[in-house]
Amino acid sequence: MLQCINNINTSQKSTKTRDHSLLQQQQQQQQQQHFCPAQSRAAQSRDGSSRGRTAVQSPRRGNCVSPKTRQANRVKSLCASHRNTRIHSFTHSLPKLTITNDDNNNTVARLRKTIKIECSTILSSPSIKEALVSSLNPQPSPKSAALRPRKPRKSVDRDEQLLLARSKQQEAYNQQCLYRISASVTAFKVHDPDPNAVDGGHVLGLRFEVMTRGQFLQPYYVMLNRPYANSGKTLRVHRHTVPPAIPLPGLAARHLPVPKQQLDKDSSIAPPKQDLEGFVKSLRREIMRYHNRLGVSADLRRSLxxxxxxxxxxxxxxxxxxxxxxxxxxxxxxxxxxxxxxxxxxxxxxxxxxxxxxxxxxxxxxxxxxxxxxxxxxxxxxxxxxxxxxxxxxxxxx
The missing domain is CATH 3.30.457 (Copper Amine Oxidase; Chain A, domain 1)
Structure with a gap:
């Protein structure tokens, strides 16, 4: 009897458990029907990225995408993929431009030269220099000082001081170029450190400036000394950097003659006079002619x-x-x-x-x-x- 009652209770409990599980399955199916496909995919991706952690969200029917919207999005994605395919094929059909290293080097050198010229032109402008000086020593009026916003001046002043120093260097360089253009030949004194040098090591130096295509070349130097004891003012070519194409020995023999020994015995014959000015003019003329001929050959090479x-x-x-x-x-x-x-x-x-x-x-x-x-x-x-x-x-x- 007791066994029959226990069997009846067990069957009732199993029936209740089965009914409860069926009710839970129906509720889950109803919840899944309320979800849209886009939200279900997003939930799956969130579930996969959360590494096992599940998050329960309340479904919202207002966020569901309609079939027309899904179809429009699908059409847009197809058009975008087709456009990307056309762009990819067009870029592959373009001819490949090969730029050599020489072209790159020439372009970079040309750009650097242009930037250097532009910077020197800007720094040489008097208005730019006045603006730098006025910015370093401002004298604002009370109204402008009140309206002017306060800014940190340390970095700005440092930059302006650097620009002003660079402007002064550019001004000194311009003055030097002006001197080199106006005075193409300059004289200076040099002391020979050799203890056995003639005339106590005193040497007269001559500098010849040469310009080609708007640029100064390496100047030429001629050093003169006085090696003759009897005639203290007689000069002789000691050292020089003149190219061998210029007849320097002939010009020196013509304009700077050397005194002869027999002139000391016969006092009736006057010693030859040296023409330093004529020597300098003739030498500069020959140097300019030589560089003009070099320029002519270069122009021919470029034109022909x-x-x-x-x-x-x-x-x-x-x-x-x-x-x-x-x-x-x-x-x-x-x-x-x-x-x-x-x-x-x-x-x-x-x-x-x-x-x-x-x-x-x-x-x-x-x-x-x-x-x-x-x-x-x-x-x-x-x-x-x-x-x-x-x-x-x-x-x-x-």
């Missing part, structure tokens, strides 16, 4: 060799009358060598002033008299010859 370099870079064959090389043929830079694409050679001979004296062309069979006669009809300055060579090349190509 530009199209040949462009054609060589393109990989195309050069015409037979194209000049491929322009170089200096002698030490004094009075002769210029021309080389054509068909292996003909030409020679320009100039005088001291840069005027063409002779022009010769040599081919494989000897001297090319026809081309020489055609090109020497208008002898003159090298600029005219360069123009004539360009016209000759254009005429042959046509």
């Amino acid at each position: 060799g530009a199209h040949s370099r462009a054609a060589a870079a393109d990989g195309s064959s050069l015409p037979s009358n194209t000049i491929v090389d322009v170089s200096i043929a002698d030490t004094e830079a009075k002769q210029i060598r021309l080389t054509w694409a068909d292996e003909r050679n030409g020679r320009l001979v100039m005088d001291d002033d840069g005027k063409v004296v002779k022009f010769m062309v040599f081919g494989a069979e000897g001297r090319d008299w026809e081309t020489t006669k055609q090109l020497t009809d208008s002898q003159g300055r090298v600029e005219d010859v360069a123009k004539m060579l360009e016209e000759y090349a254009a005429g042959r190509e046509s």
